[in-house]
Amino acid sequence: MTTDTDLDVDLDVRGVCKRYLQHGKDFTAVDDLSLQVPKGAFCSILGPSGCGKTTLLRMIAGFIEPDAGEIFIGGTSMRGRPPNRRPANMIFQHLALFPMLSVGENVAYGLARRGIAKQLIQRQVDAMLARVGLSGTAVKRIDQLSGGQKQRVAIARSLVLEPTLLLLDEPLGALDLKLREHMKLELKQLQAQIGTTFVYITHDQSEALVMSDFIAVMNQGKFEQTGSPQDLYYRPHTAFVAGFVGHSNRLTGRAVAVAGAQPVARIDGGPALFVSPQQVFPPERPLALFIRPEAIVLARTPAPLENFANRLSGTVQSLLFDGANSTVLIRLDDSAIELHVALPQAGQLSGQLGGQPNGQRIGQVAELRAGVKVHLGMAAEHVLAFAV
Amino acid sequence: MSQPPTTRLLLWLLLAPAVLWLGLLIVLPHLEILMLSLRQRVAPQEYVFSLKQYATFFDEPLYWHTFARTALMSLLATLLTLLLAFPVAWHIAKVARGRTKALLLALVLLPFWASEMVRTLGWVILLRGSGVIPQWLFHLELTAQPVELLYNDASILLGLVYSSLLFMLIPLVNALETLDDSLVEAAYDLGGNRYSILRQIVLPHAAPGIAAGTIMVFMLTLGNYLTPVLLGGKNSMWFTEQIYTQFITRFNWEQGAAFALLLLVLSTLMVWAGLKLTGQGFGETLRRA
Secondary structure: OOOOOOOOEEEEEEEEEEEEEEOOEEEEEEEEEEEEEEOOOEEEEEOOOOOOHHHHHHHHHOOOOOOEEEEEEOOEEOOOOOHHHOOEEEEEOOEOOOOOOEHHHHHHHHHHHOOOOHHHHHHHHHHHHHHOOOOOOOOOEHHHOOHHHHHHHHHHHHHOOOOOEEEEEOOOOOOOHHHHHHHHHHHHHHHHHHOOEEEEEEOOHHHHHHHOOEEEEEEOOEEEEEEOHHHHHHOOOOHHHHHHOOOOEEEEEEEEOOOOOOOEEEEOOOOEEEOOOOOOOOOOOEEEEEEOHHHOEEEOOOHHHOOOOEEEEEEEEEEEOOHHHOEEEEEEOOOOOEEEEEOOOOOHHHHHHHOOOOOOHHHHHHHOOOOOEEEEEEOHHHEEEEEO | OOOOHHHHHHHHHHHHHHHHHHHHHHHHHHHHHHHHHOEEEEEOOEEEEOOHHHHHHHHOHHHHHHHHHHHHHHHHHHHHHHHHHHHHHHHHHHHOOHHHHHHHHHHHHHHHHOOHHHHHHHHHHHHOOOOHHHHHHHHOOOOOOOOOOOOOHHHHHHHHHHHHHHHHHHHHHHHHHOOOHHHHHHHHHOOOOHHHHHHHHHHHHHHHHHHHHHHHHHHHHHOOOHHHHHHHHHHHOOHHHHHHHHHHHOOOHHHHHHHHHHHHHHHHHHHHHHHHHHOOOHHHHHHHO
16 A cells, blocks of 8 residues: 555545444445546446445545545545535435525535635636536526436536535436436536546446446445456456446356367357456366357358357347347257347348348348347457356 | 206215314304404493403503513414424434334324323422422422422423424424435535534425424414413413403403404414515415424
8 A cells, every 4th residue: 555645646545444234234335445546537436236336435525434444535635524625526316406596506505605705606606507508597496407407507516616526426317318328428528628537436337338437346345347448348357347347148157178278168058168268267167158249240151250269050039129239139059048149230241141232231130030040150259257 | 067966965065064163163253252352331231332342452551461471472482392393303304213213203292192281280290399300409409498490481481392392393304304315415515514504405495394383383372271370370471361361250251352352363463474584385384284
């Protein structure tokens, strides 16, 4: 553990622990966590509900005091400092806008607590509302705003205080899908524009992947892996990360002793596959295997798949149409194993499957109906294996 | 209306108890009291219209002193009840959880299973010269002799606050329970302190509950007869006593009726002024109560 404080690190969490007594049993919500967030970064803490991410965020905000460890914000220790005196502000899950105050009064609340002159507050509030695209709404009541506007008022109310750190507690959770997609982009753009360090907690991996500069994946009070969205997606370190980030086909199997460089795993009730050589397992070691739907290539004949280490065949069970996220469900021959395969990209399959000219995507989808025999190819490095 | 006659008949039959209640027990007696208060007996069985009863009220200092004193003491009792009930309501609504919360509410409710008379007599047993508390104070040598703790303004206020607590507590608990905890946390996070959060977030949110509780307690206190008489004795100078005296002791129904109407006007005016001052709507307040 280092003791020097790096000026370019806005949030420095060092060995923080929090235990609760739950139903008479000791329960560790946050277990010896350390995290450094550089200035101006958009950092997400991603984890399933109950993993301790809210506890961690509330410790950073100051609502909970850690049992052990220390939190530095902007290089200053926050030990014993209450939330109203920390340079961090929080966007609550349900925003917690004050319904008894107008939009302008909401944004002015924090400034007024600092004892700033009325005219100056007025000017800052107007500038902040303009910045989030809400000019002229200062006199409105909170319940006159739409969901997206409320979101922006909540952000304006915190950012007007110019905090070192903005903490966001799943604020998009309450919005409907369309608006959520829109607010994801808006939040990312806003963060890039103003440059405040954001710490965003969420259980939605797509929010984390789209918005973050880096992500810490949390499970049972510990960080499973920290890294860029690409790292987590393509190079997960643990079975939990591989399963939680993005969509994957999850299979179970055992390591097989094979002479040669390439490790092999036998899938329970299915074929043996060459797996990613990032780790070597002793024979018969139980494994969890993950294959991304888009890492599987489909073809009508075995010929185009000769370059793939793993070549299998199967039958289309059903087509799960979801626009750009469409998948086909394919059952492997001589087994009960079913794999989700991303619908082939334009052109790639048209020649291989149907022999039709490029660009006729509808023709391809129609071609892939239940009962059609297909061949599957996967590169060894796309079959990720983890000991369980 | 276009309703079939049987439906309308049924509607009236269902409404009948309420209409009879209102008409026979509330509207009619008040009309009777109004007429009583505006007449003067000139000879046996012979009455004329007169404002003499009202003139007497203003001419005789004892009457309007008692009137003003009752109003002020009621206001004071209401204020004390509010101050006492607010932290308790906050604790029940926001701090206590699960069984503790149910237990606390039950503890508040429990005394109200006994009648007001029994509860007030309980205070008499505790406070009178030969009662529990003066005897303890005497035995602990804190006082030279057993002191009479009854029959003063403090004991009246004590009894009034005690008997009103529940009626303040319930609307306050209801109002505070609907306050989202994250609002308080957000205010704290944005730099608010206890005082500014209470003033800007908690009190505005609880205002309808406060108004409902205050009105209820004020009206109950103003019209209370038993508590001031039992705990204040002869010196209690409560206006309901004057009404009682006129009706029962003096047999001067005309004067008693005038006093009763004045008390009704007073409570109506005070409630109206209270609602105006705090900017609360009457309908909203009734819903909360």
